Amino acid sequence: MATAYSQNDNKPLFPRGLTLNARAILLCLLSVILIGIDQRTDQLQPLRRVLTTATYPVGVLAVLPSTAWNWLSGAVTSRESLQTENEQLKRQLLLQNSRLQRMDVMSEENRRLRELLKSSTRVQSDVLVAEIMGVDMDPYRHVVTLNKGLAHDVFEGQPLLDAHGVLGQIETTAAMSSQAVLITDANHAIPVSVNRSGVRSVAFGTGHAEVLNLPHIPNHADVKEGDLLVTSGLGGVFPAGYPVAVITSIRKDLGQPFAEITATPTAEIPESHHALLVWHKLLDDASSLQSPDVDKTVSEKAAQSASRNALSATNNQSNEGDNTALPPTDPPSPTLGQP
Amino acid sequence: MTDNHHESRQWPLWASLLVAMLLTLTPSPDWYNDLFPGINLRPNWLLLVSFYWAIALPQSFSVGRVWVVGILLDIISGGLLGRQALGLVIAIWIAQKFYLQLRQFPLGQQAFVIGLLCLAQQLTVLWIDGATGNLSEPLQYFLPILSTTALWPLCFPLLRKLRITLHVR
Numbered sequence: 219m220a221t222a223y224s225q226n227d228n229k230p231l232f233p234r235g236l237t238l239n240a241r242a243i244l245l246c247l248l249s250v251i252l253i254g255i256d257q258r259t260d261q262l263q264p265l266r267r268v269l270t271t272a273t274y275p276v277g278v279l280a281v282l283p284s285t286a287w288n289w290l291s292g293a294v295t296s297r298e299s300l301q302t303e304n305e306q307l308k309r310q311l312l313l314q315n316s317r318l319q320r321m322d323v324m325s326e327e328n329r330r331l332r333e334l335l336k337s338s339t340r341v342q343s344d345v346l347v348a349e350i351m352g353v354d355m356d357p358y359r360h361v362v363t364l365n366k367g368l369a370h371d372v373f374e375g376q377p378l379l380d381a382h383g384v385l386g387q388i389e390t391t392a393a394m395s396s397q398a399v400l401i402t403d404a405n406h407a408i409p410v411s412v413n414r415s416g417v418r419s420v421a422f423g424t425g426h427a428e429v430l431n432l433p434h435i436p437n438h439a440d441v442k443e444g445d446l447l448v449t450s451g452l453g454g455v456f457p458a459g460y461p462v463a464v465i466t467s468i469r470k471d472l473g474q475p476f477a478e479i480t481a482t483p484t485a486e487i488p489e490s491h492h493a494l495l496v497w498h499k500l501l502d503d504a505s506s507l508q509s510p511d512v513d514k515t516v517s518e519k520a521a522q523s524a525s526r527n528a529l530s531a532t533n534n535q536s537n538e539g540d541n542t543a544l545p546p547t548d549p550p551s552p553t554l555g556q557p
Numbered sequence: 558m559t560d561n562h563h564e565s566r567q568w569p570l571w572a573s574l575l576v577a578m579l580l581t582l583t584p585s586p587d588w589y590n591d592l593f594p595g596i597n598l599r600p601n602w603l604l605l606v607s608f609y610w611a612i613a614l615p616q617s618f619s620v621g622r623v624w625v626v627g628i629l630l631d632i633i634s635g636g637l638l639g640r641q642a643l644g645l646v647i648a649i650w651i652a653q654k655f656y657l658q659l660r661q662f663p664l665g666q667q668a669f670v671i672g673l674l675c676l677a678q679q680l681t682v683l684w685i686d687g688a689t690g691n692l693s694e695p696l697q698y699f700l701p702i703l704s705t706t707a708l709w710p711l712c713f714p715l716l717r718k719l720r721i722t723l724h725v726r
Contacts, residue, residue, distance in 0.1 A: 238620065242650035245624045249646065252639035257689045262638055269632040276575070277633055280582035358686060358697065361635040390635065397635040404691055425694065 263374075263390065270392035277363060277395065281351050343457060343498040345379075346370060350493055351395070360386075360403035360423065364493060367394045372495060375455050379494045383461040383484035384408065384449060388495075400487060401462065402427055410462050411450035415440035418450050419479075421463060427487050430463050432479040437470045439477070447481055457498040569723045570610055570618060573716060574626055577602035582633060597697050600704035601675050603630060603641075604648055608671055609716040611649045612656040614726060623649045640685050644678035651677065664710050672706035 236244070256262050348366040366372050368391050376388040378398050386400035401408050404425035410432075411418045417439045421430040435441055445465045451458025463481035470477045580602040603626060610618040627642025634641070651674060652659060659670060679698045686692045719725070 238650070238653055242620045242646060245620055245646045246643060249624070249627075249639035249643035253637050253643070253685060253689070256638045266632065266638065269629075273629060273633050276578060276629075277582065280579045281584065284584050284586075358682075358694075359636060359691060363635070425692075 266390055267368075267392050270390060270395065270397070271367075274392060274395050277351060343496050345497070346372075346495045348372075348378075348396075348493050348495050350491055358425075359405075360400040360425070360427070360487075361389065362386075362398050362400065362493075364388075364396050364398060364495075365394070366495060367392045367396045369393055370495075371497075372396045377456045377460075377496045377498070379460060379496060380485045380490045380492070381494075382486055383463070384456060385485045385487065385490060385493050387455055398493070401430065401483060401485075402487060408456060408462060409450045409452040410447040412441055412465075413446040413448045413461075414442075415445075417441055418452070419447075421447060421481060428482050430481045430483060432465075432481060433476060435477050435479055436475065437472065437477050441465065441468060441477070441479065443468055446484075457496065566723070566725055567617060569719050569725045570614070573606050573610075573719060574603070577606040578626075578630065578633075581630065596700065598700050598704050600708045601678065601701050603627075603645065604675055604678060605671065605705060605708060605712045606716065607645060607649055608652055608674065609713065611652045612659045613717075613720060615653050615656050617726065619653060620646050620650055637685070637689060637691075640682060643685065644681040647681055648674040648678040664713060667713065668706050668709040671709050672702055675702045675705045 252262070346366060348364040348370075351363045351365055364372075364378075372388060372391050374388055374391055378385045378387055384401060386398045386403070386406065388396050389399045390397040399406055400423070401421065402423045402425070404423055406423040407420050409418070410421045417435060419432045419435050421432055424431050432447075443465055446461055447463045447465065449456040449458055449460045449462055461484045463483045465479060465481045467480050468477055469479075581599070585599065607618070607623050607626065611623070623645050624642050627645040628638065630641045630645075631638050652670075659667060662670065676699070679702060683692070683695065683698045
């Protein structure tokens with residue numbers, strides 16, 4: 219043991235100028251500064267892009283064992299299970315195709331109706347299938363790496379879907395890969411509307427894979443358990459009309475201005491292996507100018523109704539407060555009346 | 558590989574760090590996810606390996622290199638730049654302040670120390686996440702301390718063997 223360590227110990231402790239303490243403190247300061255810059259601005263994005271591209275092979279190496287395992291287990295799947303899977307897929311395809319036939323007719327009808335109303339044409343979107351690399355990301359954030367990057371025209375802020383709903387959006391792009399933040403991340407919020415009643419809100423991630431939080435829906439709003447939330451298209455990141463989550467619980471406390479509402483994402487977030495990257499654009503530029511106004515008035519109305527609601531709630535509270543404060547003043551009147 | 562014995566020879570050090578990085582990033586196997594759904598028990602591999610090199614070769618592996626490793630982890634795992642790096646630097650800084658004592662400790666005592674260092678690192682990360690509004694389930698931050706402590710008696714002989722047989726210095 220002693221011989222094993224001895225070779226280096228006769229050298230000066232720190233040949234370079236700075237002592238251990240000085241270097242450590244400098245590095246800590248540097249880290250804090252980096253964290254601050256990274257949190258507040260996106261000025262580090264170019265650096266991040268370069269480094270992510272450079273470290274891409276490490277990610278590939280890390281998922282190699284599980285990829286190989288999946289490939290192996292796929293290679294030895296029995297003929298029967300393949301056949302049953304094939305049958306199932308064929309049935310599914312048939313079903314989807316029949317739905318698509320109606321869809322063509324309906325979208326054409328929709329387009330004509332929209333022309334009549336002179337409203338903006340719906341978005342045209344383009345999709346690309348990306349593979350979610352099995353890299354186990356930071357366990358405290360909901361971030362995944364995709365195997366598509368700048369080379370495939372992926373851009374930051376691009377929406378990401380799976381077969382069942384919205385997964386998240388792209389946060390960082392590198393040459394051959396990109397990182398996406400999921401809607402369940404504690405730092406993510408997505409504008410949604412209730413599909414049934416059109417009530418608008420914002421769904422916040424909570425850090426739990428199964429829970430989204432909708433904090434700004436008034437108590438009296440038309441919302442029920444089991445309602446589907448779809449993207450509202452406000453904010454401009456997500457195209458409108460994609461399913462996001464299903465409402466699981468509503469708690470109305472009349473003392474509070476807003477109901478406590480939670481929802482479960484429809485996308486199968488822990489199980490997803492593939493994701494769809496979406497490019498969307500409004501076909502009609504002139505009318506797209508109109509839509510923000512509409513959105514603004516709607517959101518203004520929502521804000522007004524919300525504030526009105528908050529006001530009435532506080533009024534109720536103050537009335538109640540008055541009521542409790544009144545009784546002491548009431549009793550004197552009978553005593554006055556008695557003489 | 559054919560380095561002169563008087564030159565510094567460090568590729569096994571970096572190789573061990575790469576392995577630690579890969580172990581940090583590989584997806585947890587399905588049986589684990591079935592057994593402990595949503596529970597993060599993954600040991601802090603990078604701390605284990607960095608701790609060994611920091612007390613065995615304090616001249617060639619110090620806080621500067623640990624910081625680079627931490628930044629790389631932040632890049633690959635998509636966290637804020639500097640988040641893991643700060644935690645690692647603090648842990649290794651403490652380790653290097655006392656490396657002469659730590660070398661003399663029996664294995665169990667070293668494991669206890671690495672548990673404390675892991676706690677320091679996780680608290681740093683917890684603090685950063687709290688300050689930047691990324692906090693989720695505080696309990697999850699402390700479970701890796703148990704597995705990291707438990708794995709030190711396994712990692713130490715392996716890394717020691719690696720260092721002695723390959724003449725790393």
